[in-house]
Amino acid sequence: MKNIKGIILLAILIISFTTVNVFAKNVSFTQDDRDRLIRVEARLDEGIKAVNQRIDDVKGEIQALRELVYVVVAGIFVLIGFVIWDRRTALAPAIRKNKELEEREERLEKALREYAKKEPGLADILKNLGLM
Numbered sequence: 001m002k003n004i005k006g007i008i009l010l011a012i013l014i015i016s017f018t019t020v021n022v023f024a025k026n027v028s029f030t031q032d033d034r035d036r037l038i039r040v041e042a043r044l045d046e047g048i049k050a051v052n053q054r055i056d057d058v059k060g061e062i063q064a065l066r067e068l069v070y071v072v073v074a075g076i077f078v079l080i081g082f083v084i085w086d087r088r089t090a091l092a093p094a095i096r097k098n099k100e101l102e103e104r105e106e107r108l109e110k111a112l113r114e115y116a117k118k119e120p121g122l123a124d125i126l127k128n129l130g131l132m
Helices: 002-023 031-118 120-129
Strands: none
């Protein structure tokens, strides 16, 4: 049993020392590595150019949307101005008609008061209604 433990311990030590030597090997930078690095840099530059192009496209789209918002806001203000103008032009005849009716009412009340001076029954009725 002690013999097996010793063999296992010896095997572990041998494996660990040999792996250290394997990892400690000095690897030089080869021509293939340089070529691969150049290709990676070229692809990276292409990717950066593509990203910059997309950013420029998005900026253009944002500018177009901004201009559309300006047009919509201007349209809203034009619509509000039209509504106010239309309301004034539509209300002008109604206001004129209302003034005419008020003047007619005042003339009718004046006529009734004049007639009530001659007719006492009408005067009582107008007093009860609060018109005199």
